[in-house]
Amino acid sequence: MRILLIEDDQLIGDGLNIGLEKLGFSVDWFQNGLDGREALLQAPYDAVILDLGLPGIDGLSILKEWRMQGKKEPVLILTARGDVDQKIIGLESGADDYLAKPFALAEVAARIKALIRRNNNTLTPTIEHGNIIFNQHNRTVKLNGQEVILSPKELMVLELLLNNKNKVLSKETIENKIYSWDEEVSSNAVEVHIHHLRKKLGKNIIKTINKIGYMLGEA
Numbered sequence: 001m002r003i004l005l006i007e008d009d010q011l012i013g014d015g016l017n018i019g020l021e022k023l024g025f026s027v028d029w030f031q032n033g034l035d036g037r038e039a040l041l042q043a044p045y046d047a048v049i050l051d052l053g054l055p056g057i058d059g060l061s062i063l064k065e066w067r068m069q070g071k072k073e074p075v076l077i078l079t080a081r082g083d084v085d086q087k088i089i090g091l092e093s094g095a096d097d098y099l100a101k102p103f104a105l106a107e108v109a110a111r112i113k114a115l116i117r118r119n120n121n122t123l124t125p126t127i128e129h130g131n132i133i134f135n136q137h138n139r140t141v142k143l144n145g146q147e148v149i150l151s152p153k154e155l156m157v158l159e160l161l162l163n164n165k166n167k168v169l170s171k172e173t174i175e176n177k178i179y180s181w182d183e184e185v186s187s188n189a190v191e192v193h194i195h196h197l198r199k200k201l202g203k204n205i206i207k208t209i210n211k212i213g214y215m216l217g218e219a
Contacts, residue, residue: 006036067094074115130219
């Protein structure tokens with residue numbers, strides 16, 4: 001899952017960036033409101049973590065612009081302004097959830113996962129596909145009841161395919177969803193992840209659609 005983080009506080013931003021990546025997210029972090037505003041227009045994000053007090057342009061203005069442009073990505077607002085009026089303004093401006101500072105990393109991650117599940121119309125954190133069970137909450141995969149160890153990127157690819165059943169995803173789409181702008185991506189990275197998933201979960205878990213991309217195999 002690729003997350004857009006817009007937060008100007010160096011300590012908070014660094015903690016969220018490192019912490020969320022360790023929890024299996026791919027994170028793009030911007031400290032300026034203008035740069036963060038444009039980022040959502042340039043890459044496919046699963047969710048946004050947005051501070052209100054930002055240099056360049058404030059978070060509420062960014063959020064209102066996104067919604068007016070039809071951007072529907074779920075947004076979690078983080079702010080030191082914890083009073084009721086600010087919560088109401090944020091939610092009425094298009095935010096999906098609200099969390100006042102200080103906060104725990106685990107709560108941020110839990111709220112983001114819940115927003116993404118809601119956006120994907122997934123009511124529970126568990127996705128089943130044939131003899132495969134993927135728990136999005138604790139990032140575990142079981143095959144025939146036995147846990148299978150996947151790398152963070154392999155988990156991201158599998159999750160992406162599970163959340164897009166019956167859809168063909170191009171190599172570029174997969175790359176854009178699992179890698180942040182700061183990460184170096186080799187030309188065959190996606191192919192390598194697909195190969196490892198087939199080796200660990202069965203050769204039919206993923207179909208190759210010639211010259212188009214990949215899709216989840218039949219259960």
